[in-house]
Amino acid sequence: MPRLALAVLLVAACGPSTANSDSDATTGHDPTTMAGTSGDSLTPTTSTTTESTTPTTSGTTASGPPSQCGPPCEHTWEYDSSLIPGSVESDFRCLTGVRGDLTIGLNTDPAIVASLANLTRVDGALQIWGADIPDLSTFACLREVGELELMDLPHLADLSPLSQLRRAPSINLIRLGITALPTFAPDFAGIERLDLSGNSSLTDISELAVWGLAGDTFALELHRCPQFTDLGPLAALPLVDAARVDVSLFDLPALDSLAPLGAITSGTIDLTTLPKLTSLSGLEALTSGSLRLVDLPALTDLVPLAGLREAETITIDDLPQLTSLTGLGALERVEHTFELGACSAPALPGLHDLQGLDSLVRVGSLNLLGLTGLTTLAGAPLLTELVHLDIVDSPALPQAAFDAFLAQLTAPPMACFGPEGDCICVSRPI
Known part of the structure; x- marks a missing residue:
């Protein structure tokens, strides 16, 4: 048989198998779009590293540069979609980026989480929900996330492994063991949305003044934090320059002052179940937005709202001492x-x-x-x-x-x- 014909037969015999094609369809990942960190090339290449860096469900990867942080890797790679590590069979030791969400849930093997130590970027949300991990040390190389969500980790009080984080415009810290907000990188790009709910030991949000704002809007949810007393760090933010500020304060039994909100001119103000609040002082600059005042047993008047000219919605309920509008x-x-x-x-x-x-x-x-x-x-x-x-x-x-x-x-x-x-x-x- 001529050599050319033999070569054609060998290429055909080594083509993609049916099993690999089925695996790709199941995971929803297109093996032709898996890219590495070296530029924006989408051309799959074979990794020459001795580590197993190729996700077995996609069958291909693009080799990236050597790792800059974390365990040494000759070639790094990125995952080109959202990722739930426990549902994808792969070696993540040289993974540096995820181009969608990264979700680590309750049943994720801690050993798999520990293998993510080279991760530097998650374009979507990094979601860690109730995972059986002792700490966040695996994420010490993390620099950028589209959203950070840590939830149902009551043993987690130390967020210092995130100290190199430079970008996280949306942060949700829910039912953790924290007493204060974490310190991020000196060039942290600022915050747009912050949810602090169910943190029974939280007392200190002073780091918020250091974070700053990422744009001209800001949303804060502070719910069910029984020891929290001081909104003071909000006064250091340039709220007066913000186009809209939404603040939701719910079930804060020790909070007694809204004075640090004094620069807000437009936004949604939701005040619910604040038993020690006796005055709306701090809302004098508010001219537009929405207002919700519910279950404020010590509040006697609405006088500080004298600047409010237009509203989207207003709800006033369960103010037993209010006698006038x-x-x-x-x-x-x-x-x-x-x-x-x-x-x-x-x-x-x-x-x-x-x-x-x-x-x-x-x-x-x-x-x-x-x-x-x-x-x-x-x-x-x-x-x-x-x-x-x-x-x-x-x-x-x-x-x-x-x-x-x-x-x-x-x-x-x-x-x-x-x-x-x-x-x-x-x-x-x-």
């Missing part, structure tokens, strides 16, 4: 829902009217729920635009007061006035 006198419009009270139980017993809404012109949906002390709807003389009106379980409000209120509107709204059962006691989105 004074403080909302500059409010001109509520684009969607303005809700006072709740259906479950009388929660604003001291509210008898709408006094204080001197400038209000338009509301999408006005919901007055369980206001047992309401006797008149006077107090919003300029309100003429109203799409929905629900007044539920306000037995002291006479029909004549309801009719007089409707008469001041330019067009009749979809309205219900009566006890729960006659009216659907829910907020109706516009």
Whole structure:
């Protein structure tokens, strides 16, 4: 047989096997797009390293440069999609990057996690959820992540292995053993979103002032942290220059001051279950956004909200000492829902009217729920635009007061006035 014909037969015999093709289809990874860290080349090449660096499910990899951090590797490689290490049979010792999410869950073998010591970048989210790992030392080379999410790791109090992190615009630290925020690299690029929930020992967020902001928006969720008392580090952030700042504070039994929020001009302010909060001082600069005030038993007035002119939504419920809406006198419009009270139980017993809404012109949906002390709807003389009106379980409000209120509107709204059962006691989105 001629040599050329023999060579053709040998190439055909060594082509991709059916088993490898099935494996590729199962994992969803295209072996032709697995790239290494050397430039943007997508051409698969054979690795010459003695370590097993090729993911067996994809069958190919592109060799990258030698490792710069972590255990020595002659050739490094990247995973070209989202990765759950326990579901992919591969040797990750020379893996430096993941181009999607990297998820390490409860059942991930700690030995597999330990093999990720060369990892420097995760383009998507690095998610470590309830994993059986003693610490984060494996991730000491990590430099960049699109999102960092550590959740249900109550034994984890030391985040110092992340000290080389330079980029993580979104960070979720949920139900950990931390007492303070971690220190990142000196050139850390700033934060856009921070979720601190269920951290029973957290008291110190001072590092936030060092992190800085990554852009002109910032969102903070601080929930169920029983020892937390001080929002002070927020005052060091350039919140006055931010286009929007969203702050959600929930179930913080020791927090008694909002003063560090004083630079916020626009955003969502959600204050729920703050038993020691006696004043909204700190919100004087707020001019627009959304407002939620729920379960604030020591709060007596809304006076610091005098600068609020327009809102997307407003919810006020379970403020037993509130007797007036004074403080909302500059409010001109509520684009969607303005809700006072709740259906479950009388929660604003001291509210008898709408006094204080001197400038209000338009509301999408006005919901007055369980206001047992309401006797008149006077107090919003300029309100003429109203799409929905629900007044539920306000037995002291006479029909004549309801009719007089409707008469001041330019067009009749979809309205219900009566006890729960006659009216659907829910907020109706516009």
